Amino acid sequence: xxxxxxxxxxxxxxxxxxxxxxxxxxxxxxxxxxxxxxxxxxxxxxxxxxxxxxxxxxxxxxxxxxxxxxxxxxxxxxxxxxxxxxxxxxxxxxxxxxxxxxxxxxxxxxxxxxxxxxxxxxxxxxxxxxxxxxxxxxxxxxxxxxxxxxxxxxxxxxxxxxxxxxxxxxxxxxxxxxxxxxxxxxxxxxxxxxxxxxxxxxxxxxxxxxxxxxxxxxxxxxxxxxxxxxxxxxxxxxxxxxxxxxxxxxxxxxxxxxxxxxxxxxxxxxxxxxxxxxxxxxxxxxxxxxxxxxxxxxxxxxxxxxxxxxxxxxxxxxxxxxxxxxxxxxxx
Numbered sequence: 001x002x003x004x005x006x007x008x009x010x011x012x013x014x015x016x017x018x019x020x021x022x023x024x025x026x027x028x029x030x031x032x033x034x035x036x037x038x039x040x041x042x043x044x045x046x047x048x049x050x051x052x053x054x055x056x057x058x059x060x061x062x063x064x065x066x067x068x069x070x071x072x073x074x075x076x077x078x079x080x081x082x083x084x085x086x087x088x089x090x091x092x093x094x095x096x097x098x099x100x101x102x103x104x105x106x107x108x109x110x111x112x113x114x115x116x117x118x119x120x121x122x123x124x125x126x127x128x129x130x131x132x133x134x135x136x137x138x139x140x141x142x143x144x145x146x147x148x149x150x151x152x153x154x155x156x157x158x159x160x161x162x163x164x165x166x167x168x169x170x171x172x173x174x175x176x177x178x179x180x181x182x183x184x185x186x187x188x189x190x191x192x193x194x195x196x197x198x199x200x201x202x203x204x205x206x207x208x209x210x211x212x213x214x215x216x217x218x219x220x221x222x223x224x225x226x227x228x229x230x231x232x233x234x235x236x237x238x239x240x241x242x243x244x245x246x247x248x249x250x251x252x253x254x255x256x257x258x259x260x261x262x263x264x265x266x267x268x269x270x271x272x273x274x275x276x277x278x279x280x281x282x283x284x285x286x287x288x289x290x291x292x293x294x295x296x297x298x299x300x301x302x303x304x305x306x307x308x309x310x311x312x313x314x315x316x317x318x319x320x321x322x323x324x325x326x327x328x329x330x331x332x
Contacts, residue, residue, distance in 0.1 A: 269300060
């Protein structure tokens, strides 16, 4: 296959097959595809967008609890995070439009939010969109990392804000070493991100792009193991199996199962450290929620199901129920 050249610069451009299948995906989701860029990862793509749009000291609204690497990125760019609270049904509407008006950008996870697993409900997006409509210069970044494995509709596609960027990494769907991320947005933003990307990595390897396109097309076919449908069904079955076992043990999860998906569960606990230590003593690694929270809130833990088997669920639920029943004691 001949290499694709960018005739304007003489540099190697993005792979045409990957761009073609990306456009097909964007059409299926209702996202405009006039300008597409290929970058290395979700975090890399968001960083380049924020460098184009925001300046040190600017405020950026993010979900609370949040994806910890995003919080670390904002701090490294000297941007100030502004929390948007989550509840059992997902993202809450800001109490005042002034909160968003003070922000240069907003970063949202439209489905399978990490760490709660929640997806934005249509009515909540419409209400949020009304506030964003009055802010044409606020960049809204949609981090759709779960996209190819998602079953929840992409509600934001029905009414995109004035300034937007759609980001979808292939890492969750094709494997963590697939450092390829698709971004769609306004041409001036995408071109600025490309120019910044060219100063460092210059481009994503064409070999890797072609492999991504090949695996994407293969996984999009059929419903068996290794297909997107098969992976989505397997993750969903794993999630439902754990939730069922937790209910049997009387363990409540802080979410509405009807609009939740993905790899993560967010569970309220009486004492994060005590539960994390108790679970570790039983062979389970769960993460304390405090590292993912901006505003003080009730203690919680995150359970990630990526490495779990359905046969693990009964023992995991029983061990968690026992850990939750333990009473922490201070010893001096």
